[in-house]
Structure formats: C-alpha cells, structure tokens
Amino acid sequence: MDSEHKHKVLASFNIRSLGMIVVISDVEFGFKKGMVLKSITSKHYWEVRSRILHSSYEKRFDGENEIISIANIRDVDSLKNRTKTIDSYEYIIKPIGHHEKPISGDFLVFTVTVAVRVIYKVTDIYDDYLLLDINNGDTGVLHKKYVADKVQIGDYVRHCEQKYHDLVDEFGNFICRE
Incomplete structure (x- = not known):
C-alpha cells in the first residue's frame, strides 16, 4: 500500500x-x-x-x-x-x-507491502528485500526478515498474525524447505 x-x-x-x-x-x-x-x-x-x-x-x-x-x-x-x-x-x-x-x-x-488474506508471488530477491508481484505487474517489496530463509523466486508469501509471512505455493499450500 x-x-x-x-x-x-x-x-x-x-x-x-x-x-x-x-x-x-x-x-x-x-x-x-x-x-x-x-x-x-x-x-x-x-x-x-x-x-x-x-x-x-x-x-x-x-x-x-x-x-x-x-x-x-x-x-x-x-x-x-x-x-x-x-x-x-x-x-x-x-x-x-x-x-x-x-x-x-x-x-x-x-x-508498505502486507500480504493480508492474499498471496503475492516473489519475482526477485535482493540483499535484504523480496520483490513481489502484488497486482498483475504492480510491485511491492518485503523485508526478508519476515519470510523463511529458503524463499526462492517463484514462491508465494502470505501474511499471518505474527507479522511473519508464510511461504506457500500458488494455491496457498505451505512450503517447507530443509
């Protein structure tokens, strides 16, 4: 926003x-x-x-x-x-x-980019931030400290109550990488 x-x-x-x-x-x-x-x-x-x-x-x-x-x-x-x-x-x-x-x-x-009740696709990864596609080509950035360490380009993020964003696939299913 x-x-x-x-x-x-x-x-x-x-x-x-x-x-x-x-x-x-x-x-x-x-x-x-x-x-x-x-x-x-x-x-x-x-x-x-x-x-x-x-x-x-x-x-x-x-x-x-x-x-x-x-x-x-x-x-x-x-x-x-x-x-x-x-x-x-x-x-x-x-x-x-x-x-x-x-x-x-x-x-x-x-x-500020907050993924409330929606999921955003990670389109690029910078030093401290993720570039997100938030609305058909419109972008947003999210600090990496709010997302799992194993995030990759093409993953999706979704907000949860603890201000930490869940790593999910395009259907909202959790991704857990070891």
Missing part, C-alpha cells in the same frame, strides 16, 4: 563517505530508519537509513536515526531560515534492487 502523501525530490547525489543522499520537500513527520520510499515515476524503491542534520536549528522528528553534518558557520543562518520555508530535509537512502538515485522533480511515497 502506497501512502497518498507525495514528497518531491529536490536533489539527489552520492557522497563517497555517506552514500546516496536525497533532499525531499513536504516532509511532515519524518522518516524512521527502515522505512521504504517508492518513486511514482520509475517505481524504484529505496530504504531510509538516516536523516542528515546540519544545525541544531533544524526541525527534528521523533524516532529518526540522525547523523550530524559539519556545516560552514556562515551557512547556519541560511539553514535556520530555510527549514521554515519549504520543510525540506536530507536523508541517506539505500537503493533496493538497483543502483539509481531518485530523479529531481520526481515524487516519492512511503510504501
């Missing part, structure tokens, strides 16, 4: 020591570590790793993982004023299943 609230990408870039950075506007409540963002245009996914703070004047959100960046002292006043005008913030993100950064002008939405 994708959220209705869209966050505009103002810029994105790579910094060798930090990784992929995205500057996002219209952030109301912040993004906790592990949240997944999805591009409206490209349908690519990114996992939020942490927020970059440049000064103590920036707005903070509960539960965010933060990294403090050293800012040039001459820029502190501009940072103080900037946060009041456009609510844009910088986040370190990790691509899921690709190496692309978000494109300026694109919109990102918070996304």
Whole structure:
C-alpha cells in the first residue's frame, strides 16, 4: 500500500563517505530508519537509513536515526531560515534492487507491502528485500526478515498474525524447505 502523501525530490547525489543522499520537500513527520520510499515515476524503491542534520536549528522528528553534518558557520543562518520555508530535509537512502538515485522533480511515497488474506508471488530477491508481484505487474517489496530463509523466486508469501509471512505455493499450500 502506497501512502497518498507525495514528497518531491529536490536533489539527489552520492557522497563517497555517506552514500546516496536525497533532499525531499513536504516532509511532515519524518522518516524512521527502515522505512521504504517508492518513486511514482520509475517505481524504484529505496530504504531510509538516516536523516542528515546540519544545525541544531533544524526541525527534528521523533524516532529518526540522525547523523550530524559539519556545516560552514556562515551557512547556519541560511539553514535556520530555510527549514521554515519549504520543510525540506536530507536523508541517506539505500537503493533496493538497483543502483539509481531518485530523479529531481520526481515524487516519492512511503510504501508498505502486507500480504493480508492474499498471496503475492516473489519475482526477485535482493540483499535484504523480496520483490513481489502484488497486482498483475504492480510491485511491492518485503523485508526478508519476515519470510523463511529458503524463499526462492517463484514462491508465494502470505501474511499471518505474527507479522511473519508464510511461504506457500500458488494455491496457498505451505512450503517447507530443509
């Protein structure tokens, strides 16, 4: 399920020591570590790793993982004023299943895939995530920690009450691999 609230990408870039950075506007409540963002245009996914703070004047959100960046002292006043005008913030993100950064002008939405009362087919396996076909070619991602270790491409997953997803075949029969 994708959220209705869209966050505009103002810029994105790579910094060798930090990784992929995205500057996002219209952030109301912040993004906790592990949240997944999805591009409206490209349908690519990114996992939020942490927020970059440049000064103590920036707005903070509960539960965010933060990294403090050293800012040039001459820029502190501009940072103080900037946060009041456009609510844009910088986040370190990790691509899921690709190496692309978000494109300026694109919109990102918070996304979550929960297989409630339905089964979803595993179409690809990434480092920490499974790519799922959730609706005739529309995709979703699910962290591997919620599924059996022996999952394979072509398997299906189904939600159960403990937030752990059952590994099943296309008819909903349990799969147990040793």
